Amino acid sequence: MxxxxxxxxxxxxxxxxxxxxxxxDMTLDFPxxxxxxxxxxxxCGKTTLLKIIAGLLxxxxxxxxxxxxxxxxxxxxxxxxFQDFALMPxxxxxxxxxxxxxxxxVNKSExxxxxxxxxxxxxxxxxxxxxxxxxxxxxxxxxGLARALSVDSPVLLMDEPFSAVDExxxxxxxxxxxxxxxxxxxxxxxxxxxxxxxVYVSDQIAILLPRPSRVSEIIxxxxxxxxxxxxxxxxxxxxxxxxxxxxxxxxxxx
Amino acid sequence: xITRSLTLxxxxxxxxxxAWEISSRAGINYAFPTFLESMSALFDMTVSGLIFKAYxxxxxxxxxxxxxSTFIGVGIGVWVGLSEKFDWLVSPIFIIMQSAPxxxxxxxIIMAYGIGLTSKTFVVxxxxxxxxxxxxxxxxxxxxxxxxxxxxxxxxxxxxxxxxIIIPSASPVIFAGLRLGVSAGFIGAILAELKITPTxxxxxxxxxxxxxxxxxxxxxxxxxxxxxxIFLNVLERIEKYLFAGNDKxxxx
Numbered sequence: 478m479x480x481x482x483x484x485x486x487x488x489x490x491x492x493x494x495x496x497x498x499x500x501x502d503m504t505l506d507f508p509x510x511x512x513x514x515x516x517x518x519x520x521c522g523k524t525t526l527l528k529i530i531a532g533l534l535x536x537x538x539x540x541x542x543x544x545x546x547x548x549x550x551x552x553x554x555x556x557x558x559f560q561d562f563a564l565m566p567x568x569x570x571x572x573x574x575x576x577x578x579x580x581x582x583v584n585k586s587e588x589x590x591x592x593x594x595x596x597x598x599x600x601x602x603x604x605x606x607x608x609x610x611x612x613x614x615x616x617x618x619x620x621g622l623a624r625a626l627s628v629d630s631p632v633l634l635m636d637e638p639f640s641a642v643d644e645x646x647x648x649x650x651x652x653x654x655x656x657x658x659x660x661x662x663x664x665x666x667x668x669x670x671x672x673x674x675x676v677y678v679s680d681q682i683a684i685l686l687p688r689p690s691r692v693s694e695i696i697x698x699x700x701x702x703x704x705x706x707x708x709x710x711x712x713x714x715x716x717x718x719x720x721x722x723x724x725x726x727x728x729x730x731x
Numbered sequence: 732x733i734t735r736s737l738t739l740x741x742x743x744x745x746x747x748x749x750a751w752e753i754s755s756r757a758g759i760n761y762a763f764p765t766f767l768e769s770m771s772a773l774f775d776m777t778v779s780g781l782i783f784k785a786y787x788x789x790x791x792x793x794x795x796x797x798x799x800s801t802f803i804g805v806g807i808g809v810w811v812g813l814s815e816k817f818d819w820l821v822s823p824i825f826i827i828m829q830s831a832p833x834x835x836x837x838x839x840i841i842m843a844y845g846i847g848l849t850s851k852t853f854v855v856x857x858x859x860x861x862x863x864x865x866x867x868x869x870x871x872x873x874x875x876x877x878x879x880x881x882x883x884x885x886x887x888x889x890x891x892x893x894x895x896i897i898i899p900s901a902s903p904v905i906f907a908g909l910r911l912g913v914s915a916g917f918i919g920a921i922l923a924e925l926k927i928t929p930t931x932x933x934x935x936x937x938x939x940x941x942x943x944x945x946x947x948x949x950x951x952x953x954x955x956x957x958x959x960x961i962f963l964n965v966l967e968r969i970e971k972y973l974f975a976g977n978d979k980x981x982x983x
């Protein structure tokens with residue numbers, strides 16, 4: 478694949494924590510406008526890799542390219558959605574959503590207009606002045622998502638964003654995420670430990686295996702990608718892919 | 732409208748003051764005046780303006796000391812929380828300051844700084860600063876790492892991480908430290924006036940004790956407690972105003 482079709486490329490990433498080798502020679506491409514999942518059992522370094530791409534962790538060796546630019550620190554080209562939401566409890570929903578713009582010195586009325594637009598888009602209209610502790614878990618993650626969308630980065634990094642919300646909300650989130658991938662021209666990198674979730678939302682799934690972490694397989698489910706949200710879960714290719722991934726992973730789960 | 736909590740507060744005050752009145756009338760000690768006698772002495776002092784003159788003196792070292800302790804204390808506390816080396820360098824000083832018996836140090840302070848305002852302010856600072864520094868540094872160290880990562884990923888500078896994440900996140904514990912520090916500062920201010928030179932409220936207390944005017948003595952002690960409570964309430968209001976929603980803690 479030609480490199481300019483990839484929004485993000487990681488090349489030969491190593492990460493050591495002291496003597497522990499967390500990532501070894503990780504090379505992976507993330508195609509533009511698509512959603513790529515990093516899937517694997519716990520301890521396989523998927524969150525570590527995501528944080529290296531985000532520039533939040535330094536790699537011991539290796540390079541990360543975003544739109545062919547070498548990056549080592551956080552940049553305006555990437556926005557992060559956190560597993561534990563990372564909302565500021567002292568700030569209202571609108572200030573939380575506009576926080577990325579506030580740090581970019583966008584003036585107050587302009588950033589609140591943008592924030593309002595995304596608050597409405599994620600379905601939180603009317604909660605602008607609520608505080609995080611007044612919202613349910615699912616609503617909190619919608620705030621986190623709106624914050625990441627409002628800075629309009631071409632790449633969205635999502636660290637197990639739905640793992641802390643309940644099952645029903647999670648299904649709704651997954652359906653919304655499919656719409657988001659379809660409608661926003663953004664590249665998504667999505668960390669998850671749920672096989673079903675990865676197969677359901679991804680254009681490309683990178684399966685990582687632990688100790689030391691490496692890419693074991695790349696799967697590109699294609700047959701059901703254009704079906705509507707409801708019929709995907711019943712599609713036979715969807716079910717076979719889930720089954721196949723489980724077979725290859727089960728020996729690594731103790 | 733009288734709310735339930737206000738009713739309970741008034742009831743609690745009534746019980747305490749009632750117990751004071753009854754135990755005094757029962758004649759525990761001739762040096763223990765009744766609540767009503769003390770209040771009437773306080774009223775006399777208010778009418779004559781004596782109490783205001785006294786507080787004009789007492790508040791000087793108190794306010795200056797508390798302000799110095801707040802700004803320098805929070806500043807040092809944030810620094811200690813951010814830098815491990817500075818922590819090792821500075822924390823022991825404040826831990827020793829906190830555990831040292833202050834009354835025993837007062838002769839040394841008088842030798843070094845004389846008997847004026849400086850010494851009294853210094854005593855207030857010794858009382859107030861350690862708890863402010865130690866609370867602040869502890870709160871800063873416990874900033875949720877995911878909030879710091881969040882701000883970094885959205886391109887916060889080091890300065891913005893400190894001002895927009897670490898300090899607001901630490902503010903509930905910083906304010907708890909300020910409340911403890913301010914009440915310790917009140918103790919320090921009165922202690923200074925009793926042990927260094929009698930001025931202000933300390934003068935009323937020691938003078939009325941010498942002349943066996945116990946109602947005045949208790950009135951002065953009562954007034955300083957009331958002032959401390961009002962001060963702490965104001966501090967709490969300021970905190971609620973500055974950081975609404977923060978009292979619920981970090982949620983995920």
